[in-house]
Amino acid sequence: EIVLTQSPGTLSLSPGERATLSCRASQSVSSSFLAWYQHKVGQAPRLLIYGASSRATGIPDRFSGSGSGTDFTLTISRLEPEDFAVYYCQQYGTSAWSFGQGTKVEIK
Amino acid sequence: QVQLVESGGGVVQPGRSLRLSCAASGFTFSSYGMHWVRQAPGKGLEWVAFISYDGGNKYYADSVKGRFTISRDNSRTTLYLQMSSLRAEDTAVYYCAKARGMAVATYFDSWGQGTLVAVSS
Numbered sequence: 712e713i714v715l716t717q718s719p720g721t722l723s724l725s726p727g728e729r730a731t732l733s734c735r736a737s738q739s740v741s742s743s744f745l746a747w748y749q750h751k752v753g754q755a756p757r758l759l760i761y762g763a764s765s766r767a768t769g770i771p772d773r774f775s776g777s778g779s780g781t782d783f784t785l786t787i788s789r790l791e792p793e794d795f796a797v798y799y800c801q802q803y804g805t806s807a808w809s810f811g812q813g814t815k816v817e818i819k
Numbered sequence: 820q821v822q823l824v825e826s827g828g829g830v831v832q833p834g835r836s837l838r839l840s841c842a843a844s845g846f847t848f849s850s851y852g853m854h855w856v857r858q859a860p861g862k863g864l865e866w867v868a869f870i871s872y873d874g875g876n877k878y879y880a881d882s883v884k885g886r887f888t889i890s891r892d893n894s895r896t897t898l899y900l901q902m903s904s905l906r907a908e909d910t911a912v913y914y915c916a917k918a919r920g921m922a923v924a925t926y927f928d929s930w931g932q933g934t935l936v937a938v939s940s
Contacts, residue, residue: 712881746926748864755823755914755930756856756864767928799864803926806878808854808866 713738713802717811723819730787732814734800739780744804747776747785750813751796759798760785790816821845821929823915828934831905841898841915841931848896849873852918854927855889855900857911867913868900872921883909905938912936 714737724730734745743763750756758767760776763783773788787794795818800811827839841853855867868889869878877889888901898915912935916927 741924744924744926748927750864755932756916756927757930758926758928761919761926761928797863801864801926804924806869806923807880808869810864810866813863 712807713740713805713809715800715802715809715811717798717800717814719814720812721815721817723817724790725819726790726792728790730785730790730794730816732785732787732798732800732816734778734783734785734811736781736783736802740783740802741804743779744802745776745778745783746801746803747774748799748801749794749796750799756799787816792818821917823917823929823931825913825915825931825934828913828936830937830939832940833906833938835905836901836903837905837936839900839902839913839915839934839936841900843896843898843915843917846917848891849893850921852921852923852925853889853891853898854916854918855898856914856916856927856930857909858914858933859908859911862911865911869918869923870898871923876923878923902936905936907938910936910938 745763747760748756764776912933914933917929919925919928
């Protein structure tokens with residue numbers, strides 16, 4: 712099983728600031744099969760990024776993903792009030808899908 | 820518009836069974852793999868089980884293998900999760916999620932709102 716470790720656990724930022732979230736895998740993620748999801752309390756998780764860097768339909772271009780192999784990054788260029796949430800990375804290259812433990816982006 | 824609506828959650832005693840359902844609409848259900856994912860209180864997301872579009876392939880997390888069974892009824896466009904020998908650590912919100920396409924190695928492009936399962940005596 713591929714273990715994903717996200718850092719930091721919590722990111723305290725103000726609206727308008729840049730957020731950089733990290734996801735490190737215990738082994739190489741094949742074909743960059745890495746996705747990012749946003750999750751707000753009481754809501755369904757929302758797909759943001761797939762294939763490490765492709766934005767899902769309807770996702771604003773302030774969200775971007777990068778990386779390959781074992782190191783991946785989600786960047787939110789300028790935080791909007793609706794972006795404060797928990798973010799999860801996920802690998803889907805094996806039949807044992809796994810998520811990171813999440814990074815909470817909170818208002819400073 | 821894809822819609823996934825989970826039901827069947829509730830309070831159940833340890834060792835008992837429970838069946839969750841996920842009613843799907845807005846897409847050709849029989850053409851897509853489906854997943855169950857859970858979130859325990861205060862914890863992150865945990866993948867639970869996958870079933871291929873035709874039910875021919877099923878995969879489970881080690882934590883539920885041998886106790887949970889995923890199934891689907893394409894004629895009713897409904898996904899199921901039969902949970903038995905429930906433990907306190909199975910307490911969580913359970914989400915169903917739609918796979919992107921027919922392939923096994925793919926991400927989840929739509930999710931339901933979840934149903935809460937509480938295992939307690």
